[in-house]
Amino acid sequence: MRLILLGPPGGGKGTQARLLAERYNIPQISTGDILRDAVKNATELGKKAREFMDKGMLVPDDVVIGIIEDRIQLPDCGNGFILDGFPRTVKQAESLDAELRDLSLKIDVVLDLLVDFDELNKRLSGRRTCGNCGKGYHLETSPPRNEGICDSCGGNLIQRDDDKSETIKKRLEVFQENTEPLRGYYKKRGILRQQKGQGDIQNIFQDICRAIEGL
Numbered sequence: 547m548r549l550i551l552l553g554p555p556g557g558g559k560g561t562q563a564r565l566l567a568e569r570y571n572i573p574q575i576s577t578g579d580i581l582r583d584a585v586k587n588a589t590e591l592g593k594k595a596r597e598f599m600d601k602g603m604l605v606p607d608d609v610v611i612g613i614i615e616d617r618i619q620l621p622d623c624g625n626g627f628i629l630d631g632f633p634r635t636v637k638q639a640e641s642l643d644a645e646l647r648d649l650s651l652k653i654d655v656v657l658d659l660l661v662d663f664d665e666l667n668k669r670l671s672g673r674r675t676c677g678n679c680g681k682g683y684h685l686e687t688s689p690p691r692n693e694g695i696c697d698s699c700g701g702n703l704i705q706r707d708d709d710k711s712e713t714i715k716k717r718l719e720v721f722q723e724n725t726e727p728l729r730g731y732y733k734k735r736g737i738l739r740q741q742k743g744q745g746d747i748q749n750i751f752q753d754i755c756r757a758i759e760g761l
C-alpha cells in the first residue's frame with residue numbers, strides 16, 4: 547500500500563505515519579526527518595537545506611525530488627510506503643507521478659488531515675520530540691512521564707528549531723500557498739481522502755485505518 551499524508555504543519559502527519567507504519571509494516575518516509583538528519587550531520591544536503599528550513603521555507607524542489615526518487619526504490623518499500631510531508635508542491639507531485647508511472651506503481655490514497663489554524667499553532671509551539679528515537683510529545687496534550695525524558699527510550703526531548711512562533715507563521719503561509727493546491731490535484735485524480743485531524747490521536751488513527759481498509 548502506498549499512502550501520502552498531506553496535512554499542514556502540525557497536522558499530525560508524523561504522529562499518524564508512525565502508527566500506520568507499525569500497523570501495516572511499511573516505512574514512514576518523512577522528507578522533514580531526512581532533511582533534519584542531514585542538517586544534524588552537517589552533510590552537503592544539510593548545509594543546503596538548513597537556510598530554507600530555518601526560515602520556514604520549502605527546500606528547492608529538485609533537492610527533495612532527488613531524495614524521494616532514490617528512497618522509494620529501496621528494498622524496504624517493496625510492500626509500499628507512507629510519504630509524510632512529500633509532495634508539497636505541484637511540481638513535486640508531478641515528478642512523483644512520473645516516477646511511479648515508470649515503475650508501474652500507483653498511490654492508493656492521499657490522506658489529508660484537517661485541523662484548524664489556531665490548533666496548529668498550539669500544537670507546534672508545545673511539541674517536543676525525542677532526539678534519540680523520534681517519538682513525539684506535546685507539553686500539554688501528551689507530556690512525557692518525566693519532564694524532558696522520552697518514555698520509550700530515555701532519550702532527551704528537544705524542541706525543533708523551526709517551532710518558534712515567527713517560523714511557525716511562515717510555515718503555515720507556505721503551506722497555504724504551495725501545498726493546499728495539491729488538494730485539488732489529488733481530488734481530480736479521485737484519490738484524496740479528507741480526514742478530521744482533530745481529537746483523540748487513537749480515534750483519528752482508527753478512522754484512517756477504516757478508510758484504508760475500505761478502499
Ligand code: AP5
Binds near residue numbers: 556577610688
Ligand atoms: P516537516 O518536518 O515535514 O514539517 P511540517 O510539514 O511543517 O509538519 P510537522 O512535522 O511540523 O507536523 P506533523 O504534521 O508531522 O505533526 P506532528 O505529528 O509532529 O518539514 C520541515 C521543513 O522541512 C519544511 O518547513 C521544509 O523546510 C522542509 N521540507 C520537508 N519536506 C519538504 C518538501 N517535500 N519540500 C520542500 N521542503 C520540505 O504533530 C505536531 C504536534 O501535535 C506534536 O506535538 C503531536 O504530539 C501533537 N499532536 C498530533 N496529533 C494530535 C492530536 N490529534 N491532538 C493533539 N495533539 C496532537
Ligand code: MG
Binds near residue numbers: 559576578
Ligand atoms: Mg512531521
